[in-house]
Amino acid sequence: MPALGALAADPLVSLVDTAFVGRLGAGPLGSLGVAVALFGIAFAVFNFLAYGTTPLIAGAMAAGDRSRAIRMGSVALAVGAGLGVAMAVVVEVAAVPLVRFMGAAPDALTGAVTYLQIRAAALPAAMIVMVGHGVFRGHHDTRTPLAITVGLNVVNLVLDPIFIFTLDGGLAGAAWATMAAQWVGAIWFVAAMLRRGHLGALGSRTDIVRELRMFLAAGRALVLRTSALLGTLTLATAVAARVGTGAVAAHQVASQVWLFLALVVDALAIAGQALVAGRMARSRREAGDIARRLLGLGLVVGVLLGSLLAAGATVVPSLFTDDPVVIDGVERVYWFVVAMQPLNALVFVWDGIAMGAGAFGYLAASMVGAAVIAATVLAMVIPFGWGLSGVWWAMVALMLARGATLAHWHRSGPLAA
Numbered sequence: 246m247p248a249l250g251a252l253a254a255d256p257l258v259s260l261v262d263t264a265f266v267g268r269l270g271a272g273p274l275g276s277l278g279v280a281v282a283l284f285g286i287a288f289a290v291f292n293f294l295a296y297g298t299t300p301l302i303a304g305a306m307a308a309g310d311r312s313r314a315i316r317m318g319s320v321a322l323a324v325g326a327g328l329g330v331a332m333a334v335v336v337e338v339a340a341v342p343l344v345r346f347m348g349a350a351p352d353a354l355t356g357a358v359t360y361l362q363i364r365a366a367a368l369p370a371a372m373i374v375m376v377g378h379g380v381f382r383g384h385h386d387t388r389t390p391l392a393i394t395v396g397l398n399v400v401n402l403v404l405d406p407i408f409i410f411t412l413d414g415g416l417a418g419a420a421w422a423t424m425a426a427q428w429v430g431a432i433w434f435v436a437a438m439l440r441r442g443h444l445g446a447l448g449s450r451t452d453i454v455r456e457l458r459m460f461l462a463a464g465r466a467l468v469l470r471t472s473a474l475l476g477t478l479t480l481a482t483a484v485a486a487r488v489g490t491g492a493v494a495a496h497q498v499a500s501q502v503w504l505f506l507a508l509v510v511d512a513l514a515i516a517g518q519a520l521v522a523g524r525m526a527r528s529r530r531e532a533g534d535i536a537r538r539l540l541g542l543g544l545v546v547g548v549l550l551g552s553l554l555a556a557g558a559t560v561v562p563s564l565f566t567d568d569p570v571v572i573d574g575v576e577r578v579y580w581f582v583v584a585m586q587p588l589n590a591l592v593f594v595w596d597g598i599a600m601g602a603g604a605f606g607y608l609a610a611s612m613v614g615a616a617v618i619a620a621t622v623l624a625m626v627i628p629f630g631w632g633l634s635g636v637w638w639a640m641v642a643l644m645l646a647r648g649a650t651l652a653h654w655h656r657s658g659p660l661a662a
Contacts (some may be wrong), residue, residue, distance in 0.1 A: 247387035249392045249512035251378070255519070258401050258426060262419045263501050267566035269610070273416045275490045276356030276568060278497030279347045280480040281422075283357075284336070284364050287477050293330075294325045294372060295379035297460060298513065300522035300601050302383025302390045313456070315445040320456045322435070322444065324464075325376040329369030336365035347479070348486045354494070356416045363375035364419035370424075370431035376432030380443050382515055389437055397430035448476045466605035472618035473609075477623075477643055481636050484623050497576025498565045499637070502662040503582045506550045507589035513539045514597025521601025525659070533660040536598045540591060547590025555583045560620035574633055581637040588644050595651035607654055615646035 259281050266277045305314040336343070344357045367418040378390050389480045437446045440618030447453045463549075478500070485496035517539050524532040551608055554561070599608050619639045626635035655661070 248515040249339030249389040251367045251391040255434035270492045271568045274494040275353040278356040280360040282479045283298035293464040294375040297463035299382040299518045321376045325372035329372035333365045333368040347483045348415045350490045360420045367424040367427040370427040373431040393433045393613045397426045466609040470612040471611040473612040477616045477619045488543040490491045491570040494571045510590040512594045513594045517597030518601045543590040543594035547587035551586030578637045592647045619643035
């Protein structure tokens, strides 16, 4: 339950930005959509800092090797901070060509570049926050990440209206508020890890090399998996941008709601990563029982989320914007978001179970296959004039393909009954 709270709160940074920036009009909202998609790629591709760290630390703790778990956390923090600095430099230098690659309309280009360059300074913080989540989850502590995540969201919620409206910063103000909030979260995570004894000396060179190899072995597969996923989501935003400014603004609202609700179910995936990893060495049958329970819970939660979203069909779009063109666009794709919730839930839970079982390579290969299918559909949206609905049919194809491949792994893999 604390993991659920943390994951529900984590996307609120972008969701709150979307709600406030939506009051500035369709242009700034479209700029935000392009920038958020690009910024997501800049650090989400490295989410192995969390997803790879959790099962490795959980496995070490289950084996009674606490010193190894501490070394793994320290290695992850060092790698995360270094990657964050490197990515910040890349994004700052390449912001303009990146936004142009997204096909943003001229009225959205300047704002997107400004937002992207400001928030790039928070990339090291974002990486450290990911490491913090992974370390605490591996130690079966999801309460501390919840407290920190809620705290940084409160900072963003307070600073957003001040920077955007009071100080007249507009879209740039939203970026400054989010950057400040993420650095607060990063500093808080490091202090908490030190206080709980989850960080320490790296040990001998042999220890460092061994832990680094294990970490990077999981990381390579997860980077490929996440790159394929984020690449598909970014391509969807790029296609929506080519449909029009109103379409990409509507897509920004719909996609943020979709991600917010789908990631809520990732709380069960976190349980899968930690619990399955801890049980695999002792009893694969017990690990399989846990996996089946998690999938059942995931389906129930997915149906519940879809029902709640359906009940709010007349209210949710207006929470993010008062622009009639954008609201009309959101309403056109809203029921895609509703109908996909049960499927999203199963896919997210299966992801976590497979990570806990160490099936990183399979996850990467299956995600690439699903991405190819979705990209094929997206490539036909503009030529055939399918509009924003075509973009969301591609999202459906992506999730159906992922669900099918994960179901096949479960039936034939190490957790098969």
